[in-house]
Amino acid sequence: MSLINPADTVERQNEKLLQIARSLMRRVEQKNEQSGLAYQQFERAALLETQVRERTRELERTLDLLQDSNARLEIANIETETARSNLTEAIETISEGFALFDTDDRLVLSNSRFCRDLLDIEADLLAGLPFEDYVSLISGSRFLELPDGVSRDEWATLRIQRHGDEHVVFNVALIWDRWLQVSEHRTSRGGTVILQTDVTEIIRMERQERDKMRDHQAEILQATLDHLNQGVCIFDHNQLLVGWNKKMDGMLAPPRRRAAIGMAFSTLMDRLRDDLDFHDGFDAEHLRKWADHSIRRRPMAFEVSRGGNQVFNVFAQEMPDRGFVISFTDVTAEREAARALYEMNEFLERRVRDRTEKLGEALSEAERANASKSRFVAAASHDLLQPLSAAKLFVSSLPDKVDNPEALEVIAKTETALAGAEQIIEALLDISRLDAGKAVFNVQPLSLSQIFAPLRDELTPLAAAKGIKLRIVNSDLRVRSDPGYLRRIVQNLVSNAIRYTETGRVVVGVRRAGTSARIEVWDTGRGIPEIDQIDIFKEFKRLDATNSEAGLGLGLAIVERACMGLGHSLNLWSEPGTGSCFTVMLPLEKSKQDPQTHSADSSPHAHKDLNGLLLMLVENDPQLANAISMMIESQGASVIHAQNASEALALLDEIELVPDAMLLDYQLGPGQTGTELYEEVSKTHANVPTAIISANRTKELKDACKRLALPLLKKPICKDALSVFLEQIPMAQPATRYTPRLLRGDEHPN
Structure with a gap:
């Protein structure tokens, strides 16, 4: 206490x-x-x-x-009262209705314009009013005009749902054609600000403009319809006629437009029934059922005629508002033209049949004449060869009896002329046999070396006499063909290349292409324009008629007919100013060692048959090069060896063939390395499988091989690793047209 x-x-x-x-x-x-x-x-x-x-x-x-x-x-209270007074005055100055709800969705304050047009609820808008009660008051107001088919409860439910959105803007219709735009905005503390804007005048103006635009569009639509070449009738969703264009007045002459507007579709059909004749089984009842269809109508087209002399194409299609449009197109002229065309076609067919019969008779006569010509040429050629052979024997015996040099020169020219005549006669004989279908082909297995070796000896002096280098790359591939005709094909192609090559070279080689062998004859002659590449296979066709050594133009004709009879594909690539390449595809003869004939139980470790492939080896060690060459050649492939990069590039230019694979030593002495050589070769011969050989173990070499995607075979070379690389070499695929690089740029003939 x-x-x-x-x-x-x-x-x-x-x-x-x-x-x-x-x-x-x-x-x-x-x-x-x-x-x-x-x-x-x-x-x-x-x-x-x-x-x-x-x-x-x-x-x-x-x-x-x-x-x-x-x-x-006391000062804060005064300031608060002042701020509240200022806020009240501020929201009162706003020309829109304003209300603020707190985070609990209770009314904090509002201005006098808020819900001013809803007089029956204005007095109930007091501070603390929940938002749901506010919506309930609005939906129950007699001044609110609800949309068609929406009750007051449904309107209130939809309004509450939209309140959950972040930003809400919508229009509310009031009685007496008044409109409010209501927008809700969220405050930073989670409250809600509602603004009500009177947009009555704006909506009325938009309505007026829309009505004007609709009237203007209606005028434009009517003008457009009146300018159409088709007659058009438009029906609304109740099947009442709402308009047509002027073209209809001239086509079907319906009732006057004013009297017809609002006419039912069925009534109009009854009035037009007697004027129209439906085609192809279609009738008025089908059209009436289509118009009465309750679900979506599909577009429909049919034809009707009026008076027997007018034909109309009718097209009916539904519009989005469930109405439909029917258009009438006058196709009388087209049908008349079609009828006339049909009659003309019948007339022409009769003439074609008559002409075909006459042509068939003429063709039979031509075939008989051609057969007679072939028999005559064959008989004449056979009969001429005997005295020609005798004349050759007589002339060949004269040099032993004559010592005069001028006479000997005349005798030599005579022998040459007789030999040329003999070749021409033999060519004519071959042509006649091939044309008559009497040529007998003896298809058998043969080695291409049997064809190439004699031709090399026979044609090399002919090429040397013109200053041309002839190179025939030997091949041990075995093919199936007729030995005599195949030799004649290759001989004619090579002779033709020598004849039309002024300077440069002629190269003959073989590439393996899958199950076929492709013989290629390249030359550096003048080339053949594309427009002439078909005509050169015709008899007696020569591009250079002034060339006295060109012959009669029978060589390529014989080649084409012989290849056709043997089933060998003959192709030509040529570029004027660069040269030409003729190719002949031959089927390979399958041997027991051919991988394609191995049985399923063959040893999985057996080496792949590389027969026909050409590999380039660049190695400066002679002993290692010999060892690698022996191993590769034991599997059937051919090896061309060079000791350094410059020799390899020169060799590639000389043989003018892209090797099927390359084995390159990395250290080749002075000059390029193996990787640099590969990059140089890839500029002109891309995608050649290549492996690098080296005893170098440095990271730089490994990175270089990785960058170029090249396998690295380390020295001493493992036989199995080399075999793996060889087995991954893809076989060449057949090609019908290709453009490899013939010569270096400084060796073009022109």
Whole structure:
């Protein structure tokens, strides 16, 4: 229990404390015998007085703080009232209806324009009103005009659902043709601001403009329909006629437009039934059923005629509003033209049949004449060869009896002329046999070396006499063909290349292409223009008629007929100014060692047959090169060896063939390395399978091989690793037209 009342003022408390102190002093003076106890009480009183004095000071400070807080609170209240007043005045100045709902969706404040047009609920919009109650008041207002088919409860439910969106804008229709645009916006604290804008005038103006535009579009649509070449009738979703164009008046002469507008489709059909005749089993009932169809109508086309002299193509199609459009196109002229064309076609067919019969008779006569010509040429050629052979024997015996040099020269020219005549007669004989279909082909297995070796000996002097280098690359591939005709084919192609090549070279080689062998005859002659590449295979056709050495133009004709009879594909590539290449495809003869004939139980470790492939080896170590060559050649492939990069490039230019694979030593002495040589060769001969051989173990070489996607075979070379590379070499595929590089740029003939 306290000696003083805390509720008393400070002055009253001090007064009580002084009175207590005086009372205590009197007690001390009256009882001397208790001086010790009195002194202690005095000390307590003095201490108590000190505490009271400190407490008084604290109370005074607290009172000062309380008075300061009250003053600031009063200022804040004044500022709040001022801000609220300013906010109220601000939202009142807004020309739109304004309302603010807090985070609990309760109305905080609104201006006088908010829901001003809804007079029956304006008084209920008080602070603290929940948003759902606000929506309920709006949906129940008699001033709200609901959309067609929407109840007040449905409108309120939809409004509550849209309230959950982040941003809401929509129009609300009121009675008396008034409109409000309502928009909701979220505040940063989760509250909602609703703005109501009167857009009545805007909507009325838009409606007026839309009506004007609709009227204008209707005028444009009518003008467009009137300018169409087709008659058009338009029906609405109730099958009532809403319009047609002027073309209809001239086509079907329907009732006057004003009287017909609004006429039902069935009534119009009844009026036109007697004027129209439907074609191809189609009738008015089909069209009526199509118009009455309850689901989506498919477009429909048919033809009708009127009066027996007019034909109309009718097209009916549904519109998006379930109405439909029917168009009438006058096709009378087209049908008349089609009828006339049909009659003309019948007439022409009769004439074609008559002419075909006559041509068949003429063809039979031509075939008989051609057969007679072939028999005559064959007989004449056979009969001419005997005296020609005798003349050759007589002439060949003259040099032993004549010593005059001029006479000997005449005898030599005579022998040459007789040999040329003999070749021409033999060519004519071959042509006649091939044309008559009496040529007998003895197809059998044979080695191409049997064909190439004699031709090399026979034609090399002929090429040397013209200063042309002839190179025939030998091949051990075995093919199936007629030896005599195949030799004649290759001989004619090579002779023709030598005859039309002025300078440069002629190269003959073979490539393996899958199950076939492709003989290629390249030359650096003048080339053959594309327009002439078909005519050169005709008899007696020569591109250079002034060339006395060109012959009669029978060589390529024999080649084409012989290839056709043997089933060998003959192809030509040529570029004027560069040269030509003739190719002949022959089937390979399958041997027991051919991988394609191996049985299923063959050893999985058997080496791949590389027969016919050409590999280039660039290795500066002779002993290693011999060892690698022996191994590769033991599997049937051919190896061309070069000791360095420059020799390899020169060799490729000389043989003018792209090798099927390359084995390149990395260190080739002075000059290019193996990888540099590969990059040089790839510029002109891309995609040649290549492997690098090296004893180098450095990272730089490994990275270079990785960059170029080349396998690296380390020395000493493992036989199995080399075999793996050889087995991955793809076989050449057959090609019918290709353009490889013939010569270096500085060796073109022109």
